[in-house]
Amino acid sequence: MDIDGTRALVTGGGGGLGRHISLALARAGADVAVTWLSRDGEARKVCAEIEALGRRAMAVQMDITDAAAIETAVRTVAEAWHGLDILVNNAGRGRPTLPGEDSPRVVPFGDIAALTPELYDHLMAINMRGPFLAARAAAPWLRASGRGRIVNIGSTIGFSPRDAGLSFAMAKAGAIPLTRYLAATLAPEVLVNCVAPGLIEGTGLTGAAEQTYIDSWRDKAILNRTTAPEDVAAQVLALVQSTSTTGQTVVVDGGISFN
Template sequence: MSLASAVALVTGGSGGLGSRICKLLANEDAHVAIAYLGGKDRAESVRDEILSDGKKAMTVQIDQVDPNSIEAGVARVVAEMGGLDLLVNNAAIAMGGHSVAPGDLEAFTPEIWDEMMAINVRGPFLVTRAAAAHLRSSRWGRVVNIGSTLGHGDWYQDRAFAPSKAAVVPLTRFLAASLAPDVTVNCVSPGLMVETGLGSGGSEELVQGWRDRAALGVTTSVDDVAGQVVYLCSTSTITGQSVIVDGGIHFQ
């Protein structure tokens, strides 16, 4: 299915993965709304790059823990771009500046738990809920959530953000069942992407640990992840699925 003139909203669009998703969607002639919270300059840089290629793009500030901000952001995208067809729930946090050693439940406070769940799980639900009526009335109607390889298998489960990222998988299934048959909802679950902000700060020992675990001996390509997102935006008979892109750490 051609994505030409489809309106896409990408949360976390100013980050490493988000910006790549925005650019690939624009390459398919989709009109892209780049949502950000604190990365205004980065979001505007992505917008300007897309505009310079003769494509259509805008930026919009959305705080996905605030329902009012979400509703206002979605409404602005619809008003300025004429609708909403594609939603990519990419915004998330890994540790949010907190330092929690694996297994340290004392350091993993209720406040940190609530923050991670609010951003990583409640946020995608609220954004999808706010966009649902527009997606239902669209001739595309696609949602792609960004999960994590941590939501699959049994490796790296002792990290504090694992429960919130794992929860994106059943959230995807719930939304797929709730929005069918009008809207498809799928998930892409990446491994460690060293090209992004989340992956670039890891030690060489950590990065090598991911390579050693992967059947292909590599970390995850951000282009492969973004490409899977675009593919799921363009298909019409896939829903409720989670595609793992981690170099072969987890097989399904």
């Protein structure tokens, strides 16, 4: 499918992987709205890059854990641009900061007591409930567009949990059945797929990671490297351009898991 002239919304599109996805869509001809929670400066920089490519851009504040905020953000974009064609559920957190706290919680490996109900619920709200609510809010516009596409961003860690990422892995693993559910529910008007990256250096998810942890991912990859964000963005673009692929999860991880 030619996506020239389409209207896309990328959650968490202001930094890290989201920026690469947003620019890949813009280079292919899409207008792109990016959401932000607390770093509007980064979102506006990405918008400037999108506009420099000759496409429309919009930065919209949205809390992925707040159903009403999601509804408002999606409606703001769709009404401003008279529709919506593409949703990329990219926003996610591995070590979230609970409301009222100043620093992220860390769950040591094997310490099930540290994974409190509050932390578990928050991880699920960000990484699984939020993408579902965004898809639910966008569904009427995506169905009406004639070119509706959703791409969820999962993670290789959802296939093979490792070390302190166990709590994050449970949340991100949910992207796979969520993708299949949405693909079946929204067919044939909307195609829904998932990209599951390995560890990407230089993003918010890896910013606090120790070098030994990063090296462990590189050592286990048969390509002896971490995941390039450009490769993930290219796969997202390929999926939104496809006309016969839905319900699928594509792993981009340098050869750690052959799912």
